[in-house]
């Protein structure tokens with residue numbers, strides 16, 4: 001699909017799957033807004049994209065997705081820079097081997113992997129609706145099957161911290177968010193789908209010290225390349241074949257049925273309400289409505 005005239009926003013484009021996604025979108029003519037927390041790394045991504053697509057219209061936007069204030073600021077900057085946004089790829093993600101909290105006092109994996117998707121998307125919804133047909137892609141994972149359901153009694157993982165369970169819950173949250181958002185966006189011309197990229201050799205988990213980095217390098221020898229890992233995100237972002245499909249889960253460029261916990265619409269609605277509270281969106285919508 002030729003993406004000339006289409007504006008695409010990608011988070012986590014300084015590495016791995018996000019970088020490969022951005023490179024491909026740029027090669028098809030898209031105007032790109034790249035959200036990154038480290039501008040030096042962002043500049044390297046820009047150089048890498050420009051080496052392949054010299055005229056690529058792209059711009060870096062700095063935001064640490066651990067910080068809700070940063071997310072609000074960058075959403076404002078994106079909305080100001082782009083009168084239309086046709087594609088939002090929520091891709092930035094982390095695996096944290098030990099417990100930490102964000103500046104907002106929220107467990108970091110849940111904050112970056114789920115709440116950042118939730119908040120940035122909601123803040124850009126007017127732009128996406130106004131640009132319909134538009135698409136949202138949430139990069140989730142089959143790791144959602146590591147857990148049996150959302151840990152509503154301990155969303156902050158304060159009672160027990162087991163990193164892969166924490167990651168699994170955050171990726172389950174991506175799919176539940178996708179389902180509830182799809183329901184809310186019905187007939188709006190904006191679709192939202194979740195993807196599993198497969199096992200991909202990237203920088204994921206590399207933030208946990210030299211030992212974790214070395215292990216991931218070795219394990220990565222058996223994984224697919226970032227370009228192959230980006231294929232499903234790109235398929236869901238651009239393929240005319242799935243025009244109009246929403247609330248679905250894709251892997252290997254095909255629709256898949258996610259685990260039972262990811263099909264729980266009651267949990268999806270509950271997670272939405274909690275996410276609104278945790279991001280302050282509940283207050284914003286209430287005051288906008290009054």
Ligand SMILES: NC(=O)c1ccc[n+]([C@@H]2O[C@H](COP(=O)([O-])OP(=O)(O)OC[C@H]3O[C@@H](n4cnc5c(N)ncnc54)[C@H](OP(=O)(O)O)[C@@H]3O)[C@@H](O)[C@H]2O)c1
Pocket residue numbers: 011012013014015016017018035036037038041063064065066091092093094112139140141142196197198199200201202203204205206
């Ligand atoms: N790799 C896999 O096998 C695999 C499998 C299933 C799902 N996924 C999902 O794929 C997505 C991309 O991961 P990846 O494998 O490509 O990992 P990666 O190479 O580590 O890339 C992660 C990206 O997220 C960014 N990021 C992390 N925390 C951030 C923050 N607080 N603020 C702003 N940006 C932040 C990173 O920025 P920096 O460069 O500044 O760190 C980087 O650009 C994630 O959602 C992950 O859960 C990956």
